[in-house]
Amino acid sequence: MFEKIEKFDKIRVWKGEKTGWHRYTYGIAGEMFFRKLMEKKFVAGKCPECERLFIPPRIYCEDCFVEIKEFVEIKELPRVYSFTFLFKDLEDNLLKEPEIVVFLKWDNIEGGLIHRLKEVNIEDVNFGLVVEPVFKEKPEGNINDILYWRPKK
Amino acid sequence: MNERVAIIGVGYTQLRPVSSDVSFREMIYEAAVRAYEDAGIEPRDVDTFVAISEDYHEGTAIFDEYVPDQLGAVLKPVHTITQDGLTALASCVMQIKTGLFNIAVLEGHSKASNILYPSHIDAFALDPVTVRPLGFNPVFLAGLEMQRFLVETGNTEYHCGLVVAKNRATAIKNPIAAYPAEISIEDVLSSNPVSFPLKELDIARKADGAFVIVLAKESVAKRLSPYPVYVEGVGWLQDTPNIEMRDLVSSLYLTGAANMAYREAGIRNPIREIDFAEIDDTFSYKELQHIEFLGIARPGESGEMLEEGYFDIDGEFPVNPSGGNIGCGYMYDSSSLRGVYEAVLQLRGFAAERQIPDVETALIASWRGIPTASGGVVILSNRE
Ligand SMILES: [Zn+2]
Numbered sequence: 001m002f003e004k005i006e007k008f009d010k011i012r013v014w015k016g017e018k019t020g021w022h023r024y025t026y027g028i029a030g031e032m033f034f035r036k037l038m039e040k041k042f043v044a045g046k047c048p049e050c051e052r053l054f055i056p057p058r059i060y061c062e063d064c065f066v067e068i069k070e071f072v073e074i075k076e077l078p079r080v081y082s083f084t085f086l087f088k089d090l091e092d093n094l095l096k097e098p099e100i101v102v103f104l105k106w107d108n109i110e111g112g113l114i115h116r117l118k119e120v121n122i123e124d125v126n127f128g129l130v131v132e133p134v135f136k137e138k139p140e141g142n143i144n145d146i147l148y149w150r151p152k153k
Numbered sequence: 154m155n156e157r158v159a160i161i162g163v164g165y166t167q168l169r170p171v172s173s174d175v176s177f178r179e180m181i182y183e184a185a186v187r188a189y190e191d192a193g194i195e196p197r198d199v200d201t202f203v204a205i206s207e208d209y210h211e212g213t214a215i216f217d218e219y220v221p222d223q224l225g226a227v228l229k230p231v232h233t234i235t236q237d238g239l240t241a242l243a244s245c246v247m248q249i250k251t252g253l254f255n256i257a258v259l260e261g262h263s264k265a266s267n268i269l270y271p272s273h274i275d276a277f278a279l280d281p282v283t284v285r286p287l288g289f290n291p292v293f294l295a296g297l298e299m300q301r302f303l304v305e306t307g308n309t310e311y312h313c314g315l316v317v318a319k320n321r322a323t324a325i326k327n328p329i330a331a332y333p334a335e336i337s338i339e340d341v342l343s344s345n346p347v348s349f350p351l352k353e354l355d356i357a358r359k360a361d362g363a364f365v366i367v368l369a370k371e372s373v374a375k376r377l378s379p380y381p382v383y384v385e386g387v388g389w390l391q392d393t394p395n396i397e398m399r400d401l402v403s404s405l406y407l408t409g410a411a412n413m414a415y416r417e418a419g420i421r422n423p424i425r426e427i428d429f430a431e432i433d434d435t436f437s438y439k440e441l442q443h444i445e446f447l448g449i450a451r452p453g454e455s456g457e458m459l460e461e462g463y464f465d466i467d468g469e470f471p472v473n474p475s476g477g478n479i480g481c482g483y484m485y486d487s488s489s490l491r492g493v494y495e496a497v498l499q500l501r502g503f504a505a506e507r508q509i510p511d512v513e514t515a516l517i518a519s520w521r522g523i524p525t526a527s528g529g530v531v532i533l534s535n536r537e
Contacts, residue, residue, distance in 0.1 A: 084296025
């Protein structure tokens with residue numbers, strides 16, 4: 001039982017592919033966030049119960065499970081909470097140059113943003129580094145309106 | 154129904170980096186035949202079937218429709234869980250506990266080698282608005298977490314290398330393992346960076362294979378099996394899907410799932426009351442993180458304990474006597490079924506060369522992989 005094929009040149013496969021044709025609705029909180037991002041501003045949602053701020057904003061607090069209706073502009077800059085040097089692209093090939101992927105957090109705000117860091121010496125990348133966004137000239141209302149982040153000048 | 158639920162049969166296939174000679178159906182069939190033979194049953198004796206799959210890993214939509222035939226489950230109650238293997242095992246236990254079913258069969262497999270661009274599939278799981286448009290290979294998430302976890306806990310890249318060396322070497326004595334090897338910590342530390350500090354050898358390579366597990370209520374189990382292994386506790390839960398809301402240090406999904414399983418099993422002091430564990434090690438640092446958040450080591454102490462040999466197969470608390478995902482191969486959501494399979498062999502005393510002496514209680518802990526923060530815990534024992 002379970003004898004295996006020994007002549008591997010006889011093996012056949014059929015290759016198939018699937019493509020996603022989807023659109024993703026931003027929703028109430030998403031619209032709020034990305035419309036402000038087009039004005040080069042960041043907004044957080046404020047939970048009426050625990051009074052904490054959240055980025056990216058949502059219309060509910062995932063801890064208190066109450067509705068969030070208040071959105072507050074954040075003027076401070078975030079800090080690097082964690083970072084990694086990414087060497088592979090989506091097809092697992094080596095990138096020409098590694099990307100510095102960062103997880104940014106604002107002081108006293110829950111959540112944060114995943115993004116890329118540039119214009120920086122590798123030795124200077126560390127936890128707590130304060131960074132500023134570099135925006136696209138003509139924002140389109142998506143996360144790539146921020147071209148990248150760099151250390152605060 | 155107050156009867157316990159027992160595992161009475163296990164079936165496997167050899168785990169392999171590629172399996173271009175057999176289809177996924179043929180792999181499942183092979184594991185099913187072995188499991189039914191081991192349990193001394195025929196598929197007609199089975200009351201309910203639970204299978205694990207994700208459409209995107211299988212490459213077909215509505216994959217649950219592809220389940221019945223190779224299991225002997227045509228025209229039988231079958232359902233698929235798009236979740237981790239231990240959650241599916243919990244589902245079998247719950248179905249038997251309703252009193253409506255005597256025998257349940259659990260199936261999980263991986264045909265990972267047929268996925269041409271696995272990172273694209275992982276990327277498709279990232280938040281489509283806030284993260285996916287950045288176009289990063291999703292392995293970045295393991296890099297970010299490893300960085301923060303190591304700095305905050307004081308565990309080191311050296312300890313991660315030690316996890317890899319231990320699990321690859323342990324796998325040498327496991328005949329079904331896909332990646333047994335004698336490698337040094339130096340080999341791991343000098344392997345190519347993937348998402349630094351994560352390196353090539355820190356990552357479990359994928360494997361193809363299948364597992365089928367037969368469960369029954371205690372009275373039926375005792376009649377059918379000379380060595381039933383009892384499910385004493387199960388737990389499963391999901392942390393927030395929002396990456397930004399996580400601290401990238403803790404694995405609270407396992408703390409929660411473990412507390413649920415420990416409570417059911419009546420375990421108060423896991424390190425004393427459990428004899429060994431099969432714990433998710435999809436990335437080397439994950440073994441350390443999971444050990445700490447399961448309550449087996451205090452925060453920041455897993456690395457040192459590992460260095461002292463505490464988690465070796467002949468140590469005080471063996472972790473991954475099978476060789477883990479790093480030694481055996483990563484099988485997506487079915488990886489944890491390899492842990493169950495290993496625990497059953499150990500608790501029956503059938504683990505041959507790698508048998509841990511005098512074991513009564515085992516812990517299996519799973520993680521669903523990138524980009525999730527979900528996991529499960531199962532406690533098994535051979536105590537009558
Ligand atoms: Zn709140």
